[in-house]
Amino acid sequence: MKIEFSSPLSNVENIIDSLKNKEGSLLPILHAIQREMGYISSQAIERIATKLKQTPAEIHGVISFYHQFRTSPPGKYQIQICRAEACQSRGSRELEAHAKDFLAIDYHQMTSDKKFSLDSVYCLGNCATGPNIRINDDLYGRISNQRFEEILSNVDRELK
């Protein structure tokens, strides 16, 4: 179906309308809105609640349960570092410390230029070739501190 995009909130409404008749439609709706808008705004929550005949508190309860859903805008590049055991055995604890130091932010924060946000993730399923990171939808294996810096400058050549 063709979705007409005129304003951000009409996008949200179109997304909800196109998905709301699915069984258990809330997660597909939240994913689609976050993919489109980058996050799920409080106005979007209101619209979802109205159209699904739930309360905004119920929608918020679902959003807050899942690590992936966010209610504020992320950085242009969302970096996730795998914290799970297989990556730990290959030095991810050092990588985490380096990444925080290099970007001068902690987990769940964003650089002041809004280019990078940093989050942890528990397993990217790339456990034979850790440590691993994911930047938006791209997965990178065997990340040394140096390769981390190279990848970041590659994904955004204006970094420096």
Place this chain on the structure above:
Amino acid sequence: MTTKIFIPRESTAISLGAHEVAQAFTHYLSDHDIDLKIIRNGSRGLFWLEPMVEIETAQGRMAYGPVASADVASIMEDISQNILHEKPQSHALALGLTENIPYLKKQTRLTFARAGITDPVSLDEYLALDGFKGLQKSLALSTQEIVTAVVDSGLRGRGGAAFPTGIKWQTVRDATADKKYIVCNADEGDSGTFADKLVMECDPFMLIEGMIIAGLAVGADQGYIYLRSEYPIADEILQQAIEIASAAGYLGNNICGSGKTFNLEVRLGAEAYICGEETALLESLEGKRGMVRFKPPLPALEGLFGKPTIVNNVLSLAAIPFIMSEGSQAYQQYGTNRSRGTLPFQLAGNIKQGGLIELPFGSSLKDLIDNFSGGTASNRPIKAIQVGGPLGAYLPSHKLDIPLDYEAFSKASAVLGHGGIVVFDDSVDMLEQARFSMEFCVVESCGKCTPCRIGSTRGVEVIDRIKNDESRADNMILLNDLCDTMIDGSLCAMGSMTPIPVRSAFTDFPQDFFLTTQESNHD
């Protein structure tokens, strides 16, 4: 016919540069006007060799790996000068015939027979290698005959709990309802596991076929694959495969002209480990917080939207096409004791040769490490091996003789689980690993049971006090008691199994808790 060259489109290979390598080949071929066809295949699961490039020859496929873009020109020269003239490979990255690589040759590949051989979304290639043969046979059987075949195969749930798959199917088949569901648990959250991902990225039609057969067996017309969102490439490939299977009449309202209906949809999780627990998964599929449900009622009787539901792991469903096409006996003949068939082990962590190793149950963990790992990546001695994901025990290097079967692991207070094996060298601090187990439980607990929700937070604090030598002996007693409370007072494995890695850490590595061996044995 144009010779084919194979470059994986599987996520580990991609994470190590497979797309760039494929692009470099494309450029080389067009610049030099060479007529070779690039196929983006799955992965064989030999991850230390990825990106592994293969070329078709009269003898079989010849491999190179691990290949970087910079190697492409010299590999192409080797191909042009040697392989295309039927001369042996002569290149630093040459691996010879893929089938003869010992890591692959030593395996028993039933579920992973096609992985890495085919283009994952080529229906023709799937059909040419026995694809949908199990479905065709099932369509000629009664529902009870299908269920009986699965019971007789001895297949047990590959997600971790190892419940007999056929018994679950029987329960759902025998339930009376206007609607039933098949749910595939593809929320493979255990660290050190990637077998589900490999199935979905390398042989998605096999999973689809397994789910259709499950639908036929129990009378369900709707299936969902609950896929973790950390696997975007698996999502992309599954979506393509479902579209192709639907267009070819394997899914939809008239499966292969039989008049039977089965529809299938992928639903994404949203980064919540607990949604790998079957009842939390069902809540999530219903559009709710992934809170664990009480059992009973069993999901087999009151599952998704209150309807009888099969919830099976990817590997369980992926084993079905083989069982139905080759017969229960063909599957059941592999394995040991009550663990029948094969388990795709996943060798990960600090090892040289990580990858997918499908073997019959029964060999020892030590054999597996000795025969496949190539030693630690760091060249330091092995100190601990965690088997079965974040809720599995850490085994010390002197306890590796344990046979790889469900009961043997259970007897050793360990967990075989989904078959993930994570190796740590001697630089690991086991107190920190125990602390991490508690911390992981803090982050991932659904919050329903107090011992899991609050106990894990207290666990982190108690371990910190032990680390800082604040009343160490007293706090060890407290930690042990806390483990008991979590085991006894939690509904699901999250809270009741987090103590397994914690206890194994202080029991088998007392020195890291500043204890003598005697002090650690107080239970």
